Amino acid sequence: MPELAEAPQETRKQESGGGPRYIKRFTLGQRWLHAVLFTTFLGLAATGLPLRFSESIWARAMASFVGGFGAILFVHKFCAIVLTGAFLVHVKDIFTRALVHREKGVFWGNTSMVANWKDVKDLFAHLRYFVGLGPKPQFERYAYWEKFDYWAVFWGMLVIGFSGYAMWFAPFFAHFLPGWALNAVLVIHSEEGLLAILFIFSIHFVNTHLRPGSFPMDMVIFTGVEREDEFRHKRPMEFARVLRDGKLEARLGEKPQTWQLTFARVIGFTAIAIGLILLVLTLTAYFG
Amino acid sequence: MLRLLRRCDGVGLGWTLVLLGMAVVLACSPARGWGQSECLACHADQEMKDAAGHSLAVNGEKFGQSIHGSLSCSDCHADVKTYPHPEKVAKVQCVTCHASQESELKGSVHGDGQEHPCTSCHGDAHAIFTKSDRRSAVYPLNVPTTCGHCHGNNGMAQKHGLPSVYPNYTDSIHGTALNKEGLLVAANCQSCHGSHHILSRKDPQSPTFKANIPNTCGTCHAKINVEFTEGAHGHAIAAGKMKAPVCSDCHTAHAILQPTEAKFRMQSTPICGSCHKDKLSTYHDTFHSQLGLLGGYVETARCWDCHGAHDVLPARNANSPIAPANLVTTCGRCHAGANLKFVQYQPHANARDRKMNPALYYVRLFMNLLLAGVLTFFVIHTILWLFRARMEQVRSKAGDGGDHA
Numbered sequence: 266m267p268e269l270a271e272a273p274q275e276t277r278k279q280e281s282g283g284g285p286r287y288i289k290r291f292t293l294g295q296r297w298l299h300a301v302l303f304t305t306f307l308g309l310a311a312t313g314l315p316l317r318f319s320e321s322i323w324a325r326a327m328a329s330f331v332g333g334f335g336a337i338l339f340v341h342k343f344c345a346i347v348l349t350g351a352f353l354v355h356v357k358d359i360f361t362r363a364l365v366h367r368e369k370g371v372f373w374g375n376t377s378m379v380a381n382w383k384d385v386k387d388l389f390a391h392l393r394y395f396v397g398l399g400p401k402p403q404f405e406r407y408a409y410w411e412k413f414d415y416w417a418v419f420w421g422m423l424v425i426g427f428s429g430y431a432m433w434f435a436p437f438f439a440h441f442l443p444g445w446a447l448n449a450v451l452v453i454h455s456e457e458g459l460l461a462i463l464f465i466f467s468i469h470f471v472n473t474h475l476r477p478g479s480f481p482m483d484m485v486i487f488t489g490v491e492r493e494d495e496f497r498h499k500r501p502m503e504f505a506r507v508l509r510d511g512k513l514e515a516r517l518g519e520k521p522q523t524w525q526l527t528f529a530r531v532i533g534f535t536a537i538a539i540g541l542i543l544l545v546l547t548l549t550a551y552f553g
Numbered sequence: 554m555l556r557l558l559r560r561c562d563g564v565g566l567g568w569t570l571v572l573l574g575m576a577v578v579l580a581c582s583p584a585r586g587w588g589q590s591e592c593l594a595c596h597a598d599q600e601m602k603d604a605a606g607h608s609l610a611v612n613g614e615k616f617g618q619s620i621h622g623s624l625s626c627s628d629c630h631a632d633v634k635t636y637p638h639p640e641k642v643a644k645v646q647c648v649t650c651h652a653s654q655e656s657e658l659k660g661s662v663h664g665d666g667q668e669h670p671c672t673s674c675h676g677d678a679h680a681i682f683t684k685s686d687r688r689s690a691v692y693p694l695n696v697p698t699t700c701g702h703c704h705g706n707n708g709m710a711q712k713h714g715l716p717s718v719y720p721n722y723t724d725s726i727h728g729t730a731l732n733k734e735g736l737l738v739a740a741n742c743q744s745c746h747g748s749h750h751i752l753s754r755k756d757p758q759s760p761t762f763k764a765n766i767p768n769t770c771g772t773c774h775a776k777i778n779v780e781f782t783e784g785a786h787g788h789a790i791a792a793g794k795m796k797a798p799v800c801s802d803c804h805t806a807h808a809i810l811q812p813t814e815a816k817f818r819m820q821s822t823p824i825c826g827s828c829h830k831d832k833l834s835t836y837h838d839t840f841h842s843q844l845g846l847l848g849g850y851v852e853t854a855r856c857w858d859c860h861g862a863h864d865v866l867p868a869r870n871a872n873s874p875i876a877p878a879n880l881v882t883t884c885g886r887c888h889a890g891a892n893l894k895f896v897q898y899q900p901h902a903n904a905r906d907r908k909m910n911p912a913l914y915y916v917r918l919f920m921n922l923l924l925a926g927v928l929t930f931f932v933i934h935t936i937l938w939l940f941r942a943r944m945e946q947v948r949s950k951a952g953d954g955g956d957h958a
């Protein structure tokens with residue numbers, strides 16, 4: 266999966282003759298990764314929550330709806346395997362880009378997911394901006410909360426994945442884990458899973474999709490492109506850098522087709538609706 | 554005789570002849586008690602009723618086959634010696650012959666003869682068969698229906714505040730064996746409660762008194778009774794600790810299910826938990842319970858899968874399935890490949906108990922702090938952002954804010 270600036274073959278120039286230009290932000294691979302990630306995540310959440318709150322009424326109703334616990338566990342494990350596959354493909358892709366293709370800026374720099382000093386400054390500047398004590402910080406390709414989202418998911422997949430497989434293959438893992446760890450993996454799995462669910466279905470949904478700047482949904486992860494004015498407004502630093510480097514032409518993409526937008530909306534709103542329902546169920550079970 | 558003929562005025566010729574014949578018979582053999590045929594001459598009429606409307610009919614053929622078929626009518630109806638019959642005829646006293654049954658019944662819950670005449674269980678007085686006869690109301694396969702007349706829905710028993718147990722029994726494993734398979738050995742009501750001398754379960758003499766239940770069930774389930782007696786619950790009962798469970802506490806009294814049935818596996822853990830509250834609570838924290846509670850997946854470990862069902866023994870007893878030396882075998886029944894380290898898993902670990910499970914306690918503490926910390930920070934962050942973004946949006950577009958603030 267080549268990165269954006271190195272992917273001119275994937276981008277096409279805006280047809281001449283008016284209309285806003287669209288700038289490519291995500292490759293097809295990245296969009297697929299997000300699609301697989303959120304589909305399996307919804308599946309894992311929908312089948313994991315009835316387990317976590319197995320004593321609540323809706324858990325039993327949900328379980329019987331999909332065919333009892335056997336079916337729930339099957340779906341949970343199936344999604345887990347698909348997600349594990351996607352995770353491994355992603356990790357392999359990163360190392361291929363960085364080590365084989367010698368691509369710059371994977372582990373550090375403006376285009377990297379790795380946090381840097383600017384992110385710390387941006388966080389504090391953003392907080393000051395919230396309360397009216399300073400200007401809005403200028404963001405690069407990935408803002409600090411987006412990096413947090415990424416690493417939260419990354420860490421979450423390692424932790425939840427490892428503890429999940431430890432439960433799935435407990436007798437095997439018992440060969441090299443202490444006895445108490447077999448008890449601990451369930452606590453870790455369920456608490457980290459709960460954190461992921463609460464975080465994604467409340468913080469990520471609002472920050473990325475539901476906040477006034479993007480309401481009701483940021484389509485860029487589905488279409489891969491963002492209108493030039495929006496891109497410029499949301500990521501002024503990246504826009505300036507691309508312009509400075511003379512790469513703007515290479516980053517131009519096609520205006521999304523109507524069917525693409527419709528399709529993305531249907532999928533996206535379904536995902537958000539399922540997520541919000543699960544969030545409400547979680548909160549009622551947690552505080553009920 | 555003339556008087557008799559006068560009485561027959563207006564009656565058909567047939568009747569006249571029958572009565573005449575009877576009179577002749579009576580006249581010829583004045584010393585003999587009344588036989589069946591004399592009485593049946595009138596009482597065979599299936600329409601025959603007394604002034605109050607009670608049937609006075611007797612099915613002679615059936616009566617002849619019945620256990621009392623060789624008796625004369627007057628053996629029971631001792632005061633009916635003359636014709637016409639006395640104005641008031643005494644009630645038949647079964648006790649005359651069945652003294653021991655009568656005395657047993659007197660001391661039982663059915664001791665009130667008014668409400669519980671012999672016929673309420675044995676059926677039509679002129680059609681009583683031996684209990685090994687299929688036609689008998691107390692033939693093993695007929696007993697539940699007979700008792701169910703009162704102990705079923707809308708039965709007499711409910712008027713006395715007693716539960717309707719008949720439907721429970723019918724659906725139970727015993728009821729199925731009896732009704733569906735026709736097993737004569739299947740427990741029916743009287744197998745546990747007795748027949749004439751039925752006592753309240755509060756009576757220490759009763760076979761259904763708590764302490765006696767293991768032996769009552771043990772009449773058939775002998776091996777299980779031995780196992781139970783040797784287990785912790787059996788010991789407790791023997792020591793007079795009546796809080797300990799007996800058969801019926803887990804299996805119920807009437808609605809007894811096949812223990813491998815999903816419904817039984819689903820309902821029984823809370824029964825153990827009604828006494829072992831702390832164990833139920835820690836069990837609920839585990840995967841075993843989470844899996845089990847959702848239904849449709851009944852294979853996960855329930856209490857007795859690990860602890861044994863009837864011979865529950867503490868872990869310090871070498872024979873206990875949860876004795877350290879037996880754990881690999883016990884866990885291995887479900888978890889293929891269970892090894893010594895695998896069985897260090899604690900099925901009742903308490904992550905809230907720092908002294909008992911320190912490692913687990915701190916893991917949970919860390920996870921909770923992480924969860925609370927991340928969410929608290931980002932909820933504040935998001936709320937502030939929402940307000941600020943909306944403000945900005947309204948200010949810049951002076952309206953609904955447009956697409957992209």
